[in-house]
Amino acid sequence: MDFIDLAQQYKKISNNIEIAISKVLNHGKYILGPEVKELEDTLAKYVNVKHCISCSSGTDALLMVLLANNYDKTDAVFIPSFTFISTAEVVKLSGATLFFVDVDPKTYNIDIRSLEGQINKAIDLDFTPRCVIPVNIFGLCADYDELKAVSNKFNLFVLEDAAQSFGASIGNQKSCSFGDASATSFYPSKPLGCYGDGGAIFTNNSNLYEKLISIRNHGTTKDNKYKHDIIGINGRLDTIQAAILIEKLKIFDNELDRRQIVANIYKSILEPKFKFQHIPKLYVSSYAQLSIVLNSQEERDSTIAKLKDKGIPTAVHYPIPLHKQVVYSSHNYISLKNSELISNTIFSLPMHAYLSENEITKICNVIND
């Protein structure tokens, strides 16, 4: 059994993938070839946002937006502590000052009251609040209505970290459309993955779009390749990866439906004895991860060990909240209770679109034991 089974998916679409790749090999436009623009147009339409800029990874997607906003160390950027390390590192790399925020104990997404507290603290310390990066953790969108109230009040730029939530939605609005800019990842194990690294940025802001196109290509100007007016990076998505994603998108909605079914089977067996991430009404998660929280770290660790004995792989997302990471040790003066508790007691179950009911039952039996 695999934690995330990418082989079954490949088997299903291997013919089309191989044709798509060989098309690129034959036309030879390996960098920014026609498939890149085709993918961007398709993705923008899918999430109903004006502009899509594909790029080299989810991390670079976040970084490029922060670079475009031109922050310095007097500028404060707020992120939840319970997330993957990328969300923090890009803030540091952009030159802004990082503030960690606690998460909600039920949704594990950014907690609005903690956010307001940290914003006020930043103001007291003479920083200018500039940006919040809500993370749609495990594929569940944050509460963007609540966030909008705070971001309007403090004039914050909202950068949606949708690395785990491509395909998720609230009502009829899709993830990647909730931020002033939104960043997603096509890392192979994400809900929509390519066969290497990849990512994309979405925005309705045409000025920002033009700037990001330049930043993606070393800050080059439109009509002179060797004239640079802003600092950029090499942030391009390979044409081959774009061609792969075009094919994968064709089966993506079916896979999303399968993920809902898989999650529902798990929950029908394990709830209410075991606690899952709370999915509020009207929210559809893309289930990048399906996690449960146990009563203690000991109980969590022994359950993981028992599952491993039976050949069932699990993972812990994430064992150390970011404000407790050595690299951010200067931030250790804050205690973020919910992030710490969740990190100590959570673990993720095998989750992918091709998991069978038999496999799920087998996993659940061990957990119920």
Ligand SMILES: *Cc1c(COP(=O)(O)O)cnc(C)c1O
């Ligand atoms: C995976 C992930 C990223 C980074 O994406 P990469 O494509 O691996 O660079 C950023 N934020 C979150 C929350 C992620 O899960």
